[in-house]
Amino acid sequence: MFKLCIIALVFLIASSRIDGSWPVKYDDPSCSGNISVTDVDRVQFAMNLEFTEAEFFLKASTGKGLDAFNATLAKGGPAPVGAEKANLDPITNRIIEEFGYQEIGHLRAIADMTGGIPRPLLNLTRENFAMFMDRAVGRKSNPRFDPYANSLNYLLASYYIPYVGLTGYVGTIPYLVSFNIKRLVAGLLGVESGQDGVIRTLLYERQDETVKEYGGVTVAELTNEISNLRNELGMCGIKDEGLCVPPWLGAENRTSSNILAADPYSLSYDRTPQEILRVMYGTGDEHRPGGFWPCGANGRIARMFLDKGYYGHCGACSADN
Numbered sequence: 001m002f003k004l005c006i007i008a009l010v011f012l013i014a015s016s017r018i019d020g021s022w023p024v025k026y027d028d029p030s031c032s033g034n035i036s037v038t039d040v041d042r043v044q045f046a047m048n049l050e051f052t053e054a055e056f057f058l059k060a061s062t063g064k065g066l067d068a069f070n071a072t073l074a075k076g077g078p079a080p081v082g083a084e085k086a087n088l089d090p091i092t093n094r095i096i097e098e099f100g101y102q103e104i105g106h107l108r109a110i111a112d113m114t115g116g117i118p119r120p121l122l123n124l125t126r127e128n129f130a131m132f133m134d135r136a137v138g139r140k141s142n143p144r145f146d147p148y149a150n151s152l153n154y155l156l157a158s159y160y161i162p163y164v165g166l167t168g169y170v171g172t173i174p175y176l177v178s179f180n181i182k183r184l185v186a187g188l189l190g191v192e193s194g195q196d197g198v199i200r201t202l203l204y205e206r207q208d209e210t211v212k213e214y215g216g217v218t219v220a221e222l223t224n225e226i227s228n229l230r231n232e233l234g235m236c237g238i239k240d241e242g243l244c245v246p247p248w249l250g251a252e253n254r255t256s257s258n259i260l261a262a263d264p265y266s267l268s269y270d271r272t273p274q275e276i277l278r279v280m281y282g283t284g285d286e287h288r289p290g291g292f293w294p295c296g297a298n299g300r301i302a303r304m305f306l307d308k309g310y311y312g313h314c315g316a317c318s319a320d321n
């Protein structure tokens with residue numbers, strides 16, 4: 001066990017991309033989260049992520065998407081694209097199925113309290129995951145990375161999603177005014193961070209395995225690369241860390257083990273809606289949709305930023321603008 005995190009550490013130092021050499025807008029208002037919107041706008045913004053997780057988890061574990069369980073929650077949003085039943089081992093399947101049902105609960109909770117928003121178009125295709133993964137690693141996978149091919153790939157793909165929701169909730173809570181919405185978001189944050197912790201634990205146990213699509217790259221290295229990509233896209237500094245880090249990023253500077261990502265006080269990182277849009281769009285620009293939300297996210301916050309002349313690459317987008 002003493003070998004854990006050593007190999008990844010060497011790799012990380014060699015690649016040294018986590019040193020902040022990408023564009024960072026620390027003092028930019030987009031990194032502060034102080035936008036003039038209501039509590040309802042803020043919690044509805046989170047539905048974009050909850051819809052994404054619901055579809056990804058439910059389809060992968062049960063073969064059926066959100067609409068098969070509750071046809072009204074999507075509020076007429078377009079059918080999601082690309083999610084599939086994943087080839088999961090029985091334990092992973094049970095865990096992901098539970099997470100999927102939890103996402104339905106989260107969507108219901110937000111919808112019951114605020115009325116909800118239409119589901120945005122979701123791109124959960126293999127190609128989209130492979131595109132993000134290739135960008136993270138800096139080269140094309142061979143064979144092409146398929147998130148639905150096996151449990152390991154699926155967990156690596158899952159590393160992309162609940163963590164972004166977690167940082168969003170942490171960023172949102174300080175700005176909330178209403179007691180009921182604070183209580184709701186605290187409850188959402190608790191389960192979201194639990195999901196992230198489980199996914200990271202399952203990956204941590206397999207940290208030294210290599211991912212064949214990226215010949216020789218280990219699971220730990222890949223998580224660092226994904227986190228680095230999200231830091232780059234978010235543009236507000238380090239908000240994301242892989243499973244193994246240099247000790248100056250580890251808890252109390254005493255460990256390279258990083259099963260949970262956190263700041264120097266071991267508090268969760270926060271992200272603003274703009275950072276979340278930059279990351280999920282994959283464009284590094286909250287005005288330009290793409291990635292998981294090719295036609296843009298929904299709700300007042302996302303639409304406020306969306307460049308009005310920009311309808312993504314799909315004609316269907318103009319329908320709900």
Ligand SMILES: *[C@@H]1O[C@H](CO)[C@@H](O)[C@H](O)[C@H]1NC(C)=O
Nearest residue numbers: 029032033034035036174175
């Ligand atoms: C947010 O911005 C408003 C208006 O500019 C200001 O009054 C308020 O103090 C700011 N809040 C924080 C936490 O910075």
Ligand SMILES: *[C@@H]1O[C@H](CO)[C@@H](O)[C@H](O)[C@H]1NC(C)=O
Nearest residue numbers: 069070071072073108111112
């Ligand atoms: C779907 O969710 C809504 C909101 O919570 C709820 O009112 C409705 O009963 C649910 N439908 C089904 C079929 O569970």
Ligand SMILES: *[C@@H]1O[C@H](CO)[C@@H](O)[C@H](O)[C@H]1NC(C)=O
Nearest residue numbers: 081123125127128131294314
């Ligand atoms: C989903 O993403 C892939 C990879 O970028 C792209 O080829 C495909 O056109 C996208 N699909 C939609 C509906 O946006």
Ligand SMILES: *[C@@H]1O[C@H](CO)[C@@H](O)[C@H](O)[C@H]1NC(C)=O
Nearest residue numbers: 247248249251252253264265
């Ligand atoms: C850990 O190291 C960082 C950077 O070198 C420093 O800012 C921080 O205060 C240190 N934390 C502790 C608990 O010593």
